[in-house]
Amino acid sequence: MTKPDNTIIKETKYIAIMIFIFSIIMELVFLILSKWDITVLYGNLLGALAMILNFYFMGIGVQKALGKDEKDAQKILKGSLSLRTFFLFVTVALGAWLKCFSTIAVIIPMFFPRIAVAMRPLWKSKNEGGMNS
Numbered sequence: 436m437t438k439p440d441n442t443i444i445k446e447t448k449y450i451a452i453m454i455f456i457f458s459i460i461m462e463l464v465f466l467i468l469s470k471w472d473i474t475v476l477y478g479n480l481l482g483a484l485a486m487i488l489n490f491y492f493m494g495i496g497v498q499k500a501l502g503k504d505e506k507d508a509q510k511i512l513k514g515s516l517s518l519r520t521f522f523l524f525v526t527v528a529l530g531a532w533l534k535c536f537s538t539i540a541v542i543i544p545m546f547f548p549r550i551a552v553a554m555r556p557l558w559k560s561k562n563e564g565g566m567n568s
Contacts, residue, residue, distance in 0.1 A: 443494035450490045453551035454483045454544060461543055478530055478540030485526040485541075486548050489519050 439447075458479050465471040496515030500508035523545065530541030 439491075439495060440498050443491065443498060447487065447491045447494060449555070450548050450551050451487045453554070454486060454547045457547040457550065458483050458544060461540070465540070472537070474535060474537040475540040477535050478537035479544060481526060481530055481536055482541040482544035483547070485523060486544055489523060490548050492519055 461479060462471065462475065465475045492515065496512055496519075499515075500511040503511065527538075527541060527545075530536040531538045
């Protein structure tokens, strides 16, 4: 297994924190709408964990592709995408099939990383290194 770069760890932590914050908001919305039950919490946990792992393994895939020639890099990234997509499909299928999970609460967290990435520039300082500087 490839040792993850510090950037992958740092960005995965950011995504995990933002998913946690968005998950609390989602739980509160379900509570306010009187639609909350334990399946919402379990579904949220399943979807959130799946997305954190998805983001982490995306970073590992990119790290493995760095320094490779274009053909090998494409092969690595395509394989990573295929495996991660299959993993997310299985996650949603389990969330829909098992009655201990709220299906919608499994699916909603799948949008949280995209929102977190879009919000990233709001917290990233100009002096901080990375892709946005």
